Structure formats: structure tokens, C-alpha cells
Amino acid sequence: MTRKIGILTSGGDAPGMNAAIRAVTRSALTRGFEVFGIYDGYKGLVEGAIKPLDRSSVSDIMIRGGTVLGTARLEEFKAPEVQMAAIAQLKKFDIDSLVIIGGDGSYRGAADLSAKGINTIGLPGTIDNDTPGTDFTIGFFTALTTVVECIDKLRDTSTSHHRCSVVEVMGNHCGDLCLYSAICSGAELAITPEQGYDEAEILHTLAHLEEVKKKRHAIVILTEKITDAELLAKKISDATGFSSRVTVLGHIQRGGSPVPFDRVLATRIGDYAVQMLAEGKSSQCIGIVNNQLVSTPIDVALRTPKASRKQLVEMFERLV
Numbered sequence: 001m002t003r004k005i006g007i008l009t010s011g012g013d014a015p016g017m018n019a020a021i022r023a024v025t026r027s028a029l030t031r032g033f034e035v036f037g038i039y040d041g042y043k044g045l046v047e048g049a050i051k052p053l054d055r056s057s058v059s060d061i062m063i064r065g066g067t068v069l070g071t072a073r074l075e076e077f078k079a080p081e082v083q084m085a086a087i088a089q090l091k092k093f094d095i096d097s098l099v100i101i102g103g104d105g106s107y108r109g110a111a112d113l114s115a116k117g118i119n120t121i122g123l124p125g126t127i128d129n130d131t132p133g134t135d136f137t138i139g140f141f142t143a144l145t146t147v148v149e150c151i152d153k154l155r156d157t158s159t160s161h162h163r164c165s166v167v168e169v170m171g172n173h174c175g176d177l178c179l180y181s182a183i184c185s186g187a188e189l190a191i192t193p194e195q196g197y198d199e200a201e202i203l204h205t206l207a208h209l210e211e212v213k214k215k216r217h218a219i220v221i222l223t224e225k226i227t228d229a230e231l232l233a234k235k236i237s238d239a240t241g242f243s244s245r246v247t248v249l250g251h252i253q254r255g256g257s258p259v260p261f262d263r264v265l266a267t268r269i270g271d272y273a274v275q276m277l278a279e280g281k282s283s284q285c286i287g288i289v290n291n292q293l294v295s296t297p298i299d300v301a302l303r304t305p306k307a308s309r310k311q312l313v314e315m316f317e318r319l320v
Contacts, residue, residue, distance in 0.1 A: 005277065006095045007053070008038035008045060009067040010102035010109065013254055014125045014139025016262035017067040017101055022058040023270025024099050024123075029055060031278055036095055041102075042109055043072040046082060048089045062263055065142075065256050071102075077109050087116055097277050099270075101125040104132065104302060107285055111298045114283035121273040122285035122298055125266075127254055130174035133294070133301035134287025138269065141261045143170070143253045144180050150249055151185040151219060158217035164206060164242035166233045170253050171223040177253070178223040179309055183316050187219040190316060194309060197226050203239040210241045218242060268293060 005028050009017050025035045037057070039049040061068050076082050090098070097119040100110045103126040110120040124131035127143035147169050158165045167187075171177045175192020182190035188209060191197060202220070209215040220236075222229055229246045236244035258266070269286045272293045276284055284295040296304075 003097060003277075004034045004036060004093065004095045005097045005099060005274070006036045006038050006045075006050065006090060006093075007069065007099045008041055008101070009069050009071045009125060010041040010100060010106035011071060011073060012103070012126060013066045013071050014127050014137070015065040015142035015254070015256055015258035016138040016266040017125045018061040018064050019258060019263045019266035020101050020123055020125065020138055020270040021067070021069060022062050023267040024274055025053050025058045026055055027271040027274040031274060033274070036093055037069050040070040041072040042074040042077045042086065044070070045086045045089060046074070046077070048092065050089065050093055050095075062267075063257050065254075065258060067101075073105075078112075083112050083116060087113065087118060090118060097121075097282075099123065099273050099277075101138070103128065103130065103137075107131070107298050107302060110285075111283060111302070114298070119277060119282040120298070121276055121282070123266075123269050123273055124285065124287055127170060127177065128172045128174050129176040130172055130306065131285075131287075132304050132306060133285045133296040135289050135307075136265065138262055138266045139254075139258070140176065142256060142259045143177060144184070145259050146253050146256055147177060147181040147249060148184045150247070150252075151181060151187065151221070154247060155185070155217065155219060158219065161243060162216055162241070164218040164220060164233070164236050164240065164244040166220045166222060166229050166236070166244060166246045168222045168224055168229045168246065168248045170249070173225070174306065175223045176309070178221045179312055179316065182221045183312065185219060185221075187221050188215070188320055189218070189220040190313075191220065191222045191226055193223055193226060195313060199227075199232070199235070202232075203235060206236055206242060207240045
């Protein structure tokens with residue numbers, strides 16, 4: 001009997017999701033599977049928004065940002081009765097396997113479905129780089145490129161106005177976008193959840209840079225949800241000689257055509273996901289660790305904290 005695979009994207013969109021959809025679809029078709037696209041994430045799965053995909057369905061989508069399958073958040077999916085409704089929809093199409101592209105919340109949904117008999121494989125698709133089981137997630141490097149381009153432009157105007165620019169970036173509870181963009185742009189401060197928030201130290205450092213080192217500008221990059229960026233900017237203006245302004249990059253970080261790294265990563269991971277299903281493996285999440293493709297049981301990955309960025313933080317601080 002021909003096996004049937006469903007693909008869905010869940011949670012926040014990320015550049016490179018389309019490349020993953022393409023890779024899963026074509027790799028599965030080549031291996032003799034039938035493939036179905038599930039539209040609008042778990043919400044569409046529960047509602048039965050399912051259509052067959054062929055090779056032409058995924059033509060020319062690799063270069064596009066976002067996700068052609070659409071995405072949505074469905075908090076109600078945590079309820080067992082909602083999960084059973086989703087499984088009923090899969091059974092209508094005789095779909096026995098599901099590839100889910102998203103973050104850790106999407107992985108939890110995959111684990112729940114796996115426990116109820118559906119073969120599931122999770123792919124890490126999020127700009128936050130906070131998904132366990134992988135060094136890098138699909139979309140992270142594209143978002144990083146966008147952030148760095150914006151900060152480079154801000155530096156020009158900050159220098160002209162003797163200004164401290166406070167730039168708030170996404171990341172949820174992970175500081176990777178903040179830290180990596182700070183390294184790439186030569187920022188003066190990076191404030192991440194992992195490092196914690198020490199307002200007095202921040203103000204002292206900026207005052208020292210302005211008064212002693214005679215800096216004409218400063219860039220402070222801040223991970224979202226740590227503190228009120230506008231209030232921090234006001235305190236910087238009051239405590240230093242800098243005139244401080246806030247730039248919240250927001251959802252612009254999610255958009256744009258994926259950079260080559262994300263296209264290759266998504267393609268490698270997508271193809272490997274189908275290989276896992278062909279080998280009869282389930283409830284796995286796929287990742288890349290030390291440039292090698294790996295699979296990790298989803299429940300193990302969800303219990304494993306992300307690797308420490310201590311060495312990167314220490315390097316950044318040496319170079320300020």
C-alpha cells in the first residue's frame with residue numbers, strides 16, 4: 001500500500017519553510033509516497049484543509065519567504081479531543097505520516113499526535129533559533145541578515161546625531177538573534193535573556209563609552225520581552241550624553257527571500273525527514289549539529305536546553 005505523507009507549517013512563519021516543503025514533497029514523491037499539503041497549520045488540520053501535492057505544486061517556491069501552506073496558532077490543540085479531531089481528518093485521506101515544520105510548540109503537537117499513533121517528524125522552522133535538537137533553525141540566518149542590514153543603516157544616522165540607538169529584535173526567550181547581530185554589526189551592548197538584565201551596568205557602560213572613550217554613537221541590541229525599550233532609551237538619555245532612540249524591528253524580521261544557507265539547510269533537513277519516515281522512524285525532530293544531519297526523539301529534544309553561548313558572549317565582550 002502506498003504510504004501517504006501530510007505536510008504542515010505551524011507557528012510563526014520563517015524564510016526557508018517553502019524550501020523545506022519543496023524538499024519533503026519531491027523527496028517523498030521520488031520514494032513512492034503520496035503527499036498532501038495541510039493549510040494553515042494545526043487549525044487547518046482540524047478543519048480538514050488538506051489537498052494533494054505533486055512536483056509542480058512546489059515549483060518555484062524555494063525563493064519565496066513565508067509559507068505557501070499558510071500557518072496559524074491553535075492553543076486549543078493541546079486538548080486531547082481536538083487532537084482526535086485532527087486524527088479523524090488524517091484518516092479521511094488515509095494519511096499515516098506527518099511532517100511538521102515549526103518551533104517547539106509545533107513539536108509538542110507532533111509529540112501528542114505520535115503518542116496517538118500518527119508517524120510524525122518535526123523540522124525546526126523559526127527565526128528565533130530556539131528550537132531544540134539543532135544548532136540552527138530554518139529562517140534564522142535570513143532574519144539575522146535583515147537585522148544586520150537595518151542596524152548598519154542605523155549606525156550612519158546614530159553617528160550623525162551623537163545618538164544611542166536601542167534596537168529591539170525578536171527571539172522570544174532566546175538571545176541568538178540579538179547576540180549574533182551584535183557580533184556582526186559591532187554593537188556596543190547586547191542584552192539577552194541568557195545574560196540577564198542589569199540596568200545600572202548598562203547605563204554605566206554607556207556613560208563610560210561616551211565620556212571616557214569619546215564615542216559619538218552607540219548601538220544597544222535588546223531581545224524582546226526583557227524590558228520596556230522606550231523606558232530604557234529614556235534612561236540612557238537622562239544618564240549619559242547620548243540622545244537615545246528606539247527602533248523595534250518587529251515582523252520585518254520574518255519576511256524576505258531566504259538566504260542561500262537557509263535554502264540549503266531546509267532542503268537537507270526536508271530530504272532527511274522523508275528518509276526517516278521511509279526507514280519507519282517516528283516522533284523524531286531533525287536538526288543540524290556540527291554540520292551533520294541528526295535526528296532526536298522529540299520528547300528528548302524538548303527536555304534538552306539549548307547549548308550555552310558563553311564563548312560567543314565572552315568573545316563579543318572582548319571586542320567592544
